[in-house]
Amino acid sequence: MQVHLIDGTYELFRYYHALPSARDRDGREVAAVRGVVGSLLGMMTAGATHIGVATDHVIESFRNGLWRGYKTGAGVEQDLLSQFPLLEEAVTALGMKVWPMVEFEADDALAAAAEKAAADPRVERVVICTPDKDLAQCVRGTRVVQLNRRTRITMDEAGVRVKFGVPPSSIPDYLALVGDASDGYPGLPGWGAKSAAAVLARFGHLEEIPDDWRTWSVNATSPARLARTLAESRDLALLFRRLATLRTDVDVFDTVDDLRWKGPAREFKPLAARLDAAMAGEARPPRSA
Numbered sequence: 001m002q003v004h005l006i007d008g009t010y011e012l013f014r015y016y017h018a019l020p021s022a023r024d025r026d027g028r029e030v031a032a033v034r035g036v037v038g039s040l041l042g043m044m045t046a047g048a049t050h051i052g053v054a055t056d057h058v059i060e061s062f063r064n065g066l067w068r069g070y071k072t073g074a075g076v077e078q079d080l081l082s083q084f085p086l087l088e089e090a091v092t093a094l095g096m097k098v099w100p101m102v103e104f105e106a107d108d109a110l111a112a113a114a115e116k117a118a119a120d121p122r123v124e125r126v127v128i129c130t131p132d133k134d135l136a137q138c139v140r141g142t143r144v145v146q147l148n149r150r151t152r153i154t155m156d157e158a159g160v161r162v163k164f165g166v167p168p169s170s171i172p173d174y175l176a177l178v179g180d181a182s183d184g185y186p187g188l189p190g191w192g193a194k195s196a197a198a199v200l201a202r203f204g205h206l207e208e209i210p211d212d213w214r215t216w217s218v219n220a221t222s223p224a225r226l227a228r229t230l231a232e233s234r235d236l237a238l239l240f241r242r243l244a245t246l247r248t249d250v251d252v253f254d255t256v257d258d259l260r261w262k263g264p265a266r267e268f269k270p271l272a273a274r275l276d277a278a279m280a281g282e283a284r285p286p287r288s289a
Contacts, residue, residue, distance in 0.1 A: 003117040003256055004048050007130030008055035008098070009106045011036045012087055014150065016080045022278040029079035033087045034275045039149075040094060050117075050259040052252065053091050054109035055084055057100035061108075063183075063243050070243065071184040090275070093268040097252075097259050104250050107134050111246035113253065114138045120256050127154075133180070134246060136160045137171035165197025173206050176240035177230075185240050190229050195220040206230075206237050 015035030022031035043051065059073035059081075073081060084100075091098040099109040110128055117126045118140060128135050131148040139146055142156045160168050177196040179187025198218040203209045210216070213227035220226060230237060253259060 001050055001123055001256070002048070003050045003052070003113075003123055003126045003259060004043065005110050005113050005117075005126065005128045006040070006051065006053040007106055007110060007128075007132060007135075008036065008053040008087060008091065009084075010130050010132060011039065011149075012055070012083060013080065015039070016077075016083070021079075024274055024278045028086070029083060030086065030275055030278045032080065033083050033090055034278065036087060037090050037094060037272075037275065040091070040096065044261055049261060050256055051261055052097040052099065052109075052113050052259050054099045054101060054106035054113070055088055056106045057084060057088065057102050061101070061105045062103055063105070066239065067185055067243055069184045069186075071182065090268075090271055093265050093271050095262055095264045095268070099250070099252055101250075104247055107132060108247040108250050109252055110135060111138050112248045112250040114144050115248045116252060117256050117259075118144050123256060133164075133171070134175070134183075134244060136164065137168050137244075137246060139168045165193070166200045170200045170204055172241045172244040173200055173204070175244035176206060176237045179240070180244065183243065185243055187240065188229050188233050188237055190222065190225055195226055199226070206234065206241060 012032050016032035019031045019035050021029060022034060024030050040051070040053070059071065059076065064070045064072065088098050088100045099106070099113075101109055110130065114126050114128055115138070117123050125142070126144040128138060128144070128146045129149050130146065131150070135146055136155070138144060139155065139157050139160050146155045147153070155163065157168060160171070164171065164174055166174050174196050175187075177187055177191040177200075178193055179185055198220045199209060199216060202216065202218045209230060211227060211231045213223040216223055216227075
C-alpha cells in the first residue's frame with residue numbers, strides 16, 4: 001500500500017489564491033475549501049487508498065515561545081483563516097483522517113505520520129504532499145518521498161541531495177544556517193545556500209563544524225568570516241535548528257489501517273450541497289511566487 005500525507009494548510013493557501021471568491025448562503029468564504037475537497041476526491045478517484053490531512057488549526061505553535069519572530073497569523077486574510085475550521089469539518093465528513101494542530105504545526109503531524117507509516121512493513125511508499133522544504137528532512141531513500149502536487153515533482157533522498165546539497169538528516173542544520181523567511185527566522189549573516197551546503201556536506205551537523213576554518217577543506221566563499229560568524233552565533237544557530245527540526249512525537253494514528261478511506265460519512269452530502277451552492281464572486285490577484 002501507499003500512504004499519502006497532505007499538508008492541508010498549504011493546500012488551503014494554494015486554492016485560496018488560485019480560485020475566485022465564493023460565498024455560501026451565510027456570506028462565508030468557502031472557495032478554498034471547495035478546491036481542497038475536490039482535489040482530495042480526485043486523489044481517491046485516481047487510486048489513493050490511505051490518506052491523512054494535517055492542518056494548522058491555529059497558526060502559532062510552541063515555536064513562538066522559542067523565537068519571538070516566528071510566524072504568526074498576523075497579516076493573513078480573515079477570509080482565509082476562517083476556512084480552517086470548515087476545511088477540518090469537510091475533510092472529516094469526507095471520511096478522511098484529519099490532524100488539526102494547536103501546540104504543534106501541521107508539518108510536525110506530517111513528520112510523525114510519515115515515520116509511523118514507514119515503520120509498517122506493509123507500506124511500500126509514504127508520499128508527503130507538500131513543497132515545504134522543512135519536510136525534506138523526513139525523506140528516506142525512495143520509500144518516504146516528498147511530492148509537490150502543483151508541479152507534480154516527486155523528490156526522493158537523491159533528489160534532496162541534488163536540490164539542497166545535503167542529505168535529509170542535515171536539512172535542519174541547513175535551514176538553521178540559511179534561515180527560513182516563511183517561518184520567520186533569519187539564519188546566520190553571510191551564510192547562503194552554497195556555503196551551507198558545502199560545509200554541511202563535509203561535516204553533517206552544526207556541532208561537528210570546527211571553529212578553525214583552515215580544517216574545513218571545502219569550497220566556500222570567505223570561510224574565515226563564516227567560521228567567525230558561526231563561532232559567535234553557535235547558540236543562535238542551534239536554536240534555529242530546533243525551530244527547523246520537526247517533531248515526531250505527535251499523536252496521529254494507531255495503525256495505518258486508520259488511514260484507509262472508506263467513503264464519505266453521511267454528514268458530507270449536506271455539507272457538499274452547501275459548498276456547491278456557494279455564489280461565485282470576483283477573482284483574486286494571484287499570489288506572488
